[in-house]
Amino acid sequence: MSVKRDSLSLSFAVGVYGAAFGAASVAAHFSVLQTCAISLLTFSGASQFAAVGVVGAGGGALSAIATGALLGTRNGLYAVRMAPLLRVKGFKRVVAAQVTIDESTGVALAQNNEKDSRTGFWWTGFGVFIFWNIFTLLGALSAGLLKDPAAFGLDALVPAAFVGLVWPRLTNKKSYYLAIFAFLFALSLAPFVPAGVPIIATSLLAVFMGWRE
Amino acid sequence: MNIYWMTALGTSGACFLFKYLGHNIPESWLSHPRVQRINLLIPVALLSSLVAIQTFTDKTKIVVDHRMAGVSIAIAAFAAKLPFPVAVFGAAVASAIIYRLN
Numbered sequence: 178m179s180v181k182r183d184s185l186s187l188s189f190a191v192g193v194y195g196a197a198f199g200a201a202s203v204a205a206h207f208s209v210l211q212t213c214a215i216s217l218l219t220f221s222g223a224s225q226f227a228a229v230g231v232v233g234a235g236g237g238a239l240s241a242i243a244t245g246a247l248l249g250t251r252n253g254l255y256a257v258r259m260a261p262l263l264r265v266k267g268f269k270r271v272v273a274a275q276v277t278i279d280e281s282t283g284v285a286l287a288q289n290n291e292k293d294s295r296t297g298f299w300w301t302g303f304g305v306f307i308f309w310n311i312f313t314l315l316g317a318l319s320a321g322l323l324k325d326p327a328a329f330g331l332d333a334l335v336p337a338a339f340v341g342l343v344w345p346r347l348t349n350k351k352s353y354y355l356a357i358f359a360f361l362f363a364l365s366l367a368p369f370v371p372a373g374v375p376i377i378a379t380s381l382l383a384v385f386m387g388w389r390e
Numbered sequence: 391m392n393i394y395w396m397t398a399l400g401t402s403g404a405c406f407l408f409k410y411l412g413h414n415i416p417e418s419w420l421s422h423p424r425v426q427r428i429n430l431l432i433p434v435a436l437l438s439s440l441v442a443i444q445t446f447t448d449k450t451k452i453v454v455d456h457r458m459a460g461v462s463i464a465i466a467a468f469a470a471k472l473p474f475p476v477a478v479f480g481a482a483v484a485s486a487i488i489y490r491l492n
Binding site for chain 1: 393394395396397398399400401402404405406408409410411412413414415417419420423424425426427428429430431432433434435436437438439440441442443444445446447449450451452456457459460461463464465468474475477478481482483484485486489490
């Protein structure tokens with residue numbers, strides 16, 4: 178019982194961020210329909226913020242897709258962990274794949290037995306999906322009413338959200354140094370290459386630093 | 391198709407592909423420690439560079455403007471372990487105040 182309660186309260190708390198995405202996406206000149214389509218179909222917060230952020234900063238569709246996709250690779254690794262636990266086929270596997278995200282995997286892995294893990298995965302996955310999409314629509318509609326998004330701080334919303342997304346990942350010295358290097362590397366490239374490219378280029382720093390222990 | 395729909399559908403397709411592939415390949419394929427390490431570091435690199443680009447650039451020019459005030463507030467708020475919505479909202483308010491003062 179408490180697994181379901183925990184799943185739902187986490188889902189609501191996470192889903193509320195959807196409003197920030199909705200507002201950020203509209204501020205980057207995506208329509209309300211496109212914004213909602215991204216939340217329904219991409220359904221991975223960091224990838225979504227990144228894709229609209231790259232376009233908002235003047236980058237092309239390919240840079241945006243590549244950045245969003247690179248941030249989405251971790252869901253694939255979560256899926257590898259979840260598959261043997263869920264043991265689903267066909268359409269159910271398609272649904273399971275779509276709701277395989279940070280939160281559903283996190284709740285599943287935090288349980289003590291397989292039954293609770295499955296319950297946690299599905300309830301958190303669906304819970305976040307529902308709230309995330311409702312709040313995306315609300316955020317997009319509210320932001321759409323504003324004539325000058327910068328006057329309401331919406332252009333600072335996206336980088337602030339990225340700070341919040343990277344913060345819990347700074348768990349050791351290596352990640353801390355990488356964050357600083359990536360920050361400086363991206364800025365030093367920015368004046369010389371098309372928008373969007375500096376961001377993708379920093380993934381090479383991650384490969385370089387992760388190569389050895 | 392315009393850049394916005396291309397981005398929306400392309401990102402969605404790519405993200406779903408990774409999720410679905412993960413449900414269909416054996417766990418042993420990705421259990422190499424190097425893959426695990428790099429996988430943990432890629433989001434750190436991308437998200438940090440996104441903070442930099444989104445705060446300090448306009449197209450391909452380096453600029454320092456009202457957004458820096460907002461992001462500084464966000465960093466302070468996350469360092470103080472405040473909840474995500476509080477930090478992000480605080481950042482928006484700080485940025486808006488500086489923007490309106492200019």
